[in-house]
Amino acid sequence: MNWVVFGAQWLHILLGILWFGNSLVIAAIVIPAINRLPILTQREIGALLGERATRVFDVVVPAVIVLGFVRGTFLGPIKDLDGVFGTAYGITWFVALIAAIVTFLWGKIAINGAVRTMNLSPLNPDGTATAELEAATDRVKLVAVLELVGFLVIFTCMILMRFGL
Numbered sequence: 001m002n003w004v005v006f007g008a009q010w011l012h013i014l015l016g017i018l019w020f021g022n023s024l025v026i027a028a029i030v031i032p033a034i035n036r037l038p039i040l041t042q043r044e045i046g047a048l049l050g051e052r053a054t055r056v057f058d059v060v061v062p063a064v065i066v067l068g069f070v071r072g073t074f075l076g077p078i079k080d081l082d083g084v085f086g087t088a089y090g091i092t093w094f095v096a097l098i099a100a101i102v103t104f105l106w107g108k109i110a111i112n113g114a115v116r117t118m119n120l121s122p123l124n125p126d127g128t129a130t131a132e133l134e135a136a137t138d139r140v141k142l143v144a145v146l147e148l149v150g151f152l153v154i155f156t157c158m159i160l161m162r163f164g165l
Contacts, residue, residue, distance in 0.1 A: 012067035039129040050115035061104045096157035103150030114140040
């Protein structure tokens with residue numbers, strides 16, 4: 001057994017589970033649970049989650065992407081551009097790589113931007129939520145759930161690559 005390949009694969013999968021699992025938990029558990037809370041509490045929770053997630057995933061996601069690149073090339077079957085664009089595995093690997101980068105950028109730009117807008121949305125003079133804050137909070141929930149589209153592509157590619165496709 002090649003322990004370097006094993007270690008790279010193990011870490012790639014573990015960190016990928018953390019990234020994908022976070023998105024699933026946010027969409028399936030956190031958002032439905034906090035929907036029952038007052039909008040100001042939702043904003044507070046969303047801000048705290050966003051702050052923590054940004055710190056964690058700014059390290060985790062680049063590591064997942066780099067390990068996937070290394071696992072497919074230096075430690076895998078792709079040795080040149082023909083290996084990328086001339087084989088089913090290479091094409092699937094390339095689609096997964098692009099999907100991972102786009103999904104990461106979606107989080108950095110769309111999700112973080114929506115959280116920032118939500119945090120800057122004003123309150124009414126009596127301290128209640130404005131329509132602007134409610135719309136911004138709904139936008140955070142929407143863009144967070146839409147991130148799952150990227151994971152659908154990535155996850156499908158991972159399964160296909162396991163079978164050499």
